Amino acid sequence: MDLEIVSIGNEVLEGHTVNTNAAFLGRELSRLGYRVARHTVLPDRVDAIEKGLKEAMSRSSLVIATGGLGPTIDDLTTRAVRPLFEEGIELKNEIGTAPGLFYPGLILLPGPPREMERMFLEEALPLILEQFALAEPVRHRKSCGLCLLKEVEVDPFLRDLQKEEPHVEIGIYPSQGSLLLEFSGSKKSDLNKLAQRVKERFPTFYFEESHIALAVQKEFIARKKKLAAAESCTGGAIAAKLTAIPDSSLYFLGSLVVYSNQWKEHFLQVSRSTLDHSGAVSRKAVDEMVKGLFHETEADFAVAVSGIAGPSGGTRDKPVGTICIAIGERGHKTDIGILQAPKDRASAIDWTVQTTLGALWRRLAHQAYTFS
């Protein structure tokens, strides 16, 4: 069954707010097997809201709209919708003021994400499942991840897989330095077979979890090992990514964000001579950072990164985007790479986080060296 998501609000149209509501609803509904046919964002104007909602309702069996339900002057959705229906079912808002409304073919939810998400899951979804049964056979989904690989390195193999299983839809979603694959189709066994084929083709890059930080956490907890980090150019982003996940304290000891050279010396005993002669962005510096972590803490594994995230600080020998990564396991040789990240600052940081976690995961789960 086709459905559409409509978001109402100038703040979304003008980019002050990123449309996470539509992403949430799209994810929840497509996971259940509903086909999300379109997202639309409309302005805070009664005529535009009415026109946009009517169009969507004429195309699709169900429209879910968010925003514009509050008591303030720019909340106009209710005014636009009231003339269209005789009556609707009120949906409780447990954590905000504006209730939602469930009309035949149209559901109105509030704009603030936490209110919307709770009302959708607790109030609207049971009614949707009851009134809009999935006529088509349920579509199953299976996703998996590939760390450290680029889309072009995987695409030819996926095209071959597609020929083998033409009825399975294959999605490939790249983010900085890792890939999410999604297979969907009517037979679970087909999807599992394809995931297995990917695993066989890229055995030490394949992971089951929805992202690499979660794969790292599961592996650490299963192996009862502890991790420490030392970050320069990522400035805490590795630690922030890992600790965003509940229960990360079960394996993650902490990170020394040694942004200045004094801190590298003081907390990790990186030698003055290394900093003076090889520089803070060098194989030697990240090697000493890992040694410092093992010396100062009880970690079983340690990662260290240092690089030039830019936009300034690049030199001829070490241009912006030069990144050193070290992956250490106590008692073993440290795996060290000097790599080229994307040149803009935000991408360079994100890429370094993903690449470090990918290499750490391969070392932990497969005893594989990525850089050496």
Place this chain on the structure above:
Amino acid sequence: MDLEIVSIGNEVLEGHTVNTNAAFLGRELSRLGYRVARHTVLPDRVDAIEKGLKEAMSRSSLVIATGGLGPTIDDLTTRAVRPLFEEGIELKNEIGTAPGLFYPGLILLPGPPREMERMFLEEALPLILEQFALAEPVRHRKSCGLCLLKEVEVDPFLRDLQKEEPHVEIGIYPSQGSLLLEFSGSKKSDLNKLAQRVKERFPTFYFEESHIALAVQKEFIARKKKLAAAESCTGGAIAAKLTAIPDSSLYFLGSLVVYSNQWKEHFLQVSRSTLDHSGAVSRKAVDEMVKGLFHETEADFAVAVSGIAGPSGGTRDKPVGTICIAIGERGHKTDIGILQAPKDRASAIDWTVQTTLGALWRRLAHQAYTFS
């Protein structure tokens, strides 16, 4: 002039990717005075892409579409659009493979955000400004921020301001623990006057920059002071937020992400007795973390946070969302608060980062104590 933004891709429809491309384009175009009338997201199907683009072009003078231009299996935009036009101008892609296309009334840009943003700013925008002159008088915009305030604390004052200047559009965009205000109108002087009124009403909460981390950085660099952080529950997110900004190394020494209690003792000399009797989430613990930072480093200012981000770890006395924040200036009394953050983990972390930076900024710029 009305224009629309269309994003193509199942990964956006199904919520695997949040639509930051539409937010970026909406922000850039509305800032220039173009009216963004609608965003639409379409699936990876040639017929749906063609239909959606035709509808948008029939409603609006210009449609900007992103995604589906690449060489891979699910990139179908070019195939859908080719029959509609005789020829277009190719737009260079400096950092990716797929070029963009500029047709009469339709611009195609690639999906990866960095490629899209660069192509839009460098290649497409000059052509848009040339071919789609703004008929209406230019709308000016002025934005400012308010840290540590909630929408309800500011809204009544804004309603009064609106009465004074009915022709100015006032936007209020809350994020966790801070507010962005935006004024837009035809007269620059009106906007500056309103911003000045806000500043007079909330003098120690008002900042000029687009976000609080940038306000903190400018203030530190202007005052030639150095900052150190110690993070437990935020897990590196404070450091990551600060170091996302170029030149943060001019004032930011680093952060000790002491996620485990051993690290709090070892690196910051938090006493065993404090951890045993008051706990890691206590006024005493964050006070000792600040003292440890001043003892170990040359920082002029130090911030420390410890809290229960959840979902587990809450107790009756300290439920999930209990957060301790300490703001220290060397030689002065430390400002310490024990606060209640939102209860979901991601919001709690984000709220703590915003609140810490807001309180730090008030201490630095106005010598104001926020919590004591």
